[in-house]
Amino acid sequence: MKIESHLAQIGSVKEPVTGAVSFPVYQATAFRHPKLGQSTGFDYARTKSPTRTVLEEAAAQLESGDAGFACSSGMAALTTIFALFSQGDHLIVSLDLYGGTYRLLERIMSRYGVTASYVDTNDLDGMTELLQSNTKAVLIETPTNPLMMITDLERVSAWAKSKGLLTIVDNTLLTPFFQRPIELGADIVVHSATKYLGGHNDVLAGLIVTKGKELSEQMAFLHNSLGAVLGPQDSWLLMRGMKTLALRMERHQLNATAIANYLLEHEAIEDVYYPALPHHPGHDVQNKQSSGNTGIFSFRLKDARYVEPILRHIKLIAFAESLGGVESLMTYPAVQTHADIPVEIRQKIGVDDRLLRFSVGIEHADDLIADLEQALAAAKREVQEA
């Protein structure tokens, strides 16, 4: 069966008593034991809950893993993964990284002696140099956020395996519809499911998928022990969102490609960072390992004075954090998502005061282009008048 069919069928007719096509929301915390020492498979909702289980099984299957774990947010998923490590462990991490992950590593995990080095994860020499006797894992975002740098997952996970390291891939931006890191050698896939998987800017959720029995058991233990689990209502909403993932991703990609090409030609724009564009340095690797492109890209303005008026004049596109929803959102990474990353790292990777990130929704591309056109024109007027 193709992935589109799996997606549409998540939870379908899995409820044996009534045959309900949509799986029920089990808003229950405790489960009756038929007899002492006997269990229905469900005891306490933190450990295992029926609605969450259907979601977790679907996530594992879509990502070609062995087990799935639903968490209360993407950050909760990463926290649960990081609890695999111990004092003294070291991680090699993508340089261009989501601000929340950076903050978790530098402000919290560092207090437990878990350290991280940041590097372009395509640079195997650079990574080899950073390798320490206590290095335990590589954490990769590909494409990165917001600069859309691409890492060759097959190459890096093979390298990691040869060094005895776990490969962890944040697959938030591409989703299993476009990219399946476990098939390319990764051990753990993590998602902020708040984004494309949920797809409607209405659910906060994280997902973990593991490959291998031992790793899956370890993760189950931590998921239950730390308790950052996803509730049944949100599990159900997330599955509901995932049923339309294929349609949405196709449309996101179509719109993003059209708008990226439009902006690339615009006089006020210095560059557009989108792997679908042939001039993007990761274009070929992206085409090799993924079947499509995400719906977000970043673009750099020639003049930083345009930023504020653009954000004020966009009408259809909302100025808000987050990404991956059906509605278009624009973000100013330097002050929003990446404010926690020190200025020197931000400058090094190119998150400066001229960079805007656009999460392209599923509105009509013409309307989005028209909105950008009028905001850019208004910005130009204001800058000239000032």
Next chain:
Amino acid sequence: MSDRHNLEKIAERSFATKLLHFGAEIDEQTGASSTPIFQASTFHQADIMEPPHHDYSRSGNPTREALENYIALLEGGTRGFAFASGMAAISTAFMLLSAGDHVIVTEDVYGGTYRLLTAVLTRFNIETTFVDMTDFEQVTNALKPNTKAVFMETPSNPTLKITDIGRVTGWAKENGLLTMLDNTFMTPYHQRPFELGVDIVLHSATKFLSGHSDVLAGLAVTNDEALGRRLYQLQNGLGAVLSAHESWLLMRGMKTLQARMEHSERSARRLAAWLNDHPEVTRVYYPGLEDHPGRDIHEKQSKGYGAVVSFDVGSGERAASLLSRVQLPLVAVSLGAVESILSYPAKMSHAAMPREVRYERGITDGLVRYSVGLEDIEDLIADLDAALRG
């Protein structure tokens, strides 16, 4: 949200009134008689120069905030935090500590907290000493140069031992230690730990606060601004937050907290007295019983005895027989619900604890825990009597 003036007025209201009129019970925009469920992950920012109060739901969600203010009000604290589960609240609070720190913990702590400390936080080099907190000397003797915190549970689970909260917090303060207390069994209706000097109050809100066996949730409350800021950074940084939907359900449950607690406690007192005279029962644990060793201290620091009664039927076989015969209570883990729940700690809540450690703490194979719900107490007693004699 009501203005500050109103919030001050609200704080002066009696507990029963606060439960229903806590400042966010009416939606200001529409006048709706319940806080809306803001099922949104992100928020539009109208002005780039003035960030809005809410920008992303992990960092803050209006429905969750209403709940967080609600629990802060009830506990008499200044800042509340809602989490995905009681364990998420407890793990986040423990992340205030760093590698090399030491914590003193009540020995009959909830099995999940025990597991977190002994199987996860040990790898982060957080060291724990478990002590019998009914013995104050054991607490003070556990002090080390790197001790940073004391974690209490009173009454404890499942043997309902009582810790003298004020005595421990007084000593902790002298030694610069942070004090945390799991107030799940008592709820702020019966016990308000801030009045006794505690720094962080924690709840598995899955239990009495929510009260309907339908919401998994944890809460934390602080009453110090700096500590509140640190805990907020961890709540946002680790991301184990409660969703808008569950936040709303939890608030809905909390409105009837006092009515439920009053009823369940009346029944629990009757049940404990009845069990105490029952020939098939070797021992009853309930702080309301005359001979409970912690009764005086408990009465000094709490307004009630709670709705959980543990009792020993002498052996694992007898416990198994009882659990298979009862008709009314749900045989399940968890507690604190409208329906009575009978649990078997040795195989459920404390299964994570090694047998010899369990026995040292009185959690024998014959021990069962009865969380008394809202059924008629005569029905519950008749059901239990038949099961015990069967």
